Amino acid sequence: MKAEKEHIDELIVSYLSNELDGNAVHELKEWIAASVENEKYFMQRQEIWFSAISDMKNSIYNKDEAFQLFRKRVDTYQKNKMMRKRLRWKIVYKYVAFISIIGFISYFSYWRGKSNLKNVLTETGIEVETPIGSQTRLRLPDGTIVILNAGSRIIYPQNFGVYNRDVELQGEGYFEVARNIEMPFYVKTKELQVRVLGTKFNFRDYPEDKEVVVSLLEGRIVLNNQLQREEELLLLPNEQVILDKRVKTMKKEWKRDGINIEWITGRLFFDEIPLPEVAQILERNYGVRIKFANDALKKIRFYGNFNKNGQSVRDILEALSATEKVHYTLNDKEIILY
Structure with missing residues (x-):
């Protein structure tokens, strides 16, 4: 025995x-x-x-x-x-x-x-959660590699890989899915479901975000809108789908310069994104709280590329301030932009 x-x-x-x-x-x-x-x-x-x-x-x-x-x-x-x-x-x-x-x-x-x-x-599921300011790298029983961004979590059944390969996601995760033709791999949030056989893709769906973004690096994936009945979308490499949570529709686009997933190496890349999105990313990665003194600042867009492992939140705020469009005060973990 x-x-x-x-x-x-x-x-x-x-x-x-x-x-x-x-x-x-x-x-x-x-x-x-x-x-x-x-x-x-x-x-x-x-x-x-x-x-x-x-x-x-x-x-x-x-x-x-x-x-x-x-x-x-x-x-x-x-x-x-x-x-x-x-x-x-x-x-x-x-x-x-x-x-x-x-x-x-x-x-x-x-x-x-x-x-x-x-x-x-x-x-009965196993839950893996990544705290604010951290990243988690894990290997699922089928060999799939998952990297969770700050403030994210996944849930999967305890017998994952035996009867199914279903994963629930909240936040952002990068997936390198082990190929298995007989058992598709599913990643699901409240808004969107992704079905794959074996591929590399990034899935971002934080509850507070206005959009869900799925970006494909290798292979093929099929996306199914969970908010309303809509035709499935097939995604090919260097394509991404954006699901607008407000209008509940998916939009596919091709990324000429390829898919950017520098966050998995600790880099923060802001590609002319609105300041509120910049604030959300900084909050998740540095564990700070950011407030806007006036709504006019929310229309400002910011471009920058930083290394979270070697640069502090103050370094990024200084770069913002250098544009002369934004100023800040930093008191412990609370930041006010004005």
């Missing part, structure tokens, strides 16, 4: 590291589908795995190091589980009758509603 669990753990780790061949993937999927207990075991181990790699000290991913951390986390989990079990047995005699009734009901609930139980487990 122990040897079998160790074998399954090795399969799970290899799968989450995207190093499992076709036959082994089939073996793992058959084992997961064999019982609800196996599915719960897989989801539990997946959570432990992601917890382990998130604590890795090195920025470069190392499977061996990650596996050792995984084993330590599993041992700690088992010890805590045994302690909780011993504690429960100290008081369990008080509730034997009650638990027996619940167990009886649960058995028949499971027997009559196995598919419903499976759906509950499937819908």
Whole structure:
């Protein structure tokens, strides 16, 4: 039994590291589908795995190091589980009758509603959130690379890659999707859904933004408007779609100079964008609050290219002030533009 669990753990780790061949993937999927207990075991181990790699000290991913951390986390989990079990047995005699009734009901609930139980487990998601002023890089179980911008988050099912590859996004994310013809990759927000097989694209949809912007670097993607019924749009490299949240329509355009995703390297590129958009970007990346002394300033557009890792918010404000169209006051984390 122990040897079998160790074998399954090795399969799970290899799968989450995207190093499992076709036959082994089939073996793992058959084992997961064999019982609800196996599915719960897989989801539990997946959570432990992601917890382990998130604590890795090195920025470069190392499977061996990650596996050792995984084993330590599993041992700690088992010890805590045994302690909780011993504690429960100290008081369990008080509730034997009650638990027996619940167990009886649960058995028949499971027997009559196995598919419903499976759906509950499937819908339980893993959430990854990036704080203001930070970026998060993660690797999904299918090998897809995701970089989340400041103030963003994604949610995906615990059994991601087993039955589907569905992701919910809030904010901005850059995706390098691992190709899988049999299982499309979906990214969805309240306003827009993207369907892909394997490609590289950027998806920005912050709740406070007036527009949703999806930009394609490689491959093909299909976009579906979630605000109103509209024909699907096919996007090709160097094209982007802008969904206006107010009028609820999509517009496709071709980017002559290519798609700019410098934010994933820590650069802030302002290409003649309105000052309110500049303010939002600075707020997310530096954790500040920006107020406008008058609405006339909101019509001003700004061009600039900065390195967030080497330049402070004051450096950018000084560049704004150098235009002689905008001045500022900076008090701790609060900025007033006038």
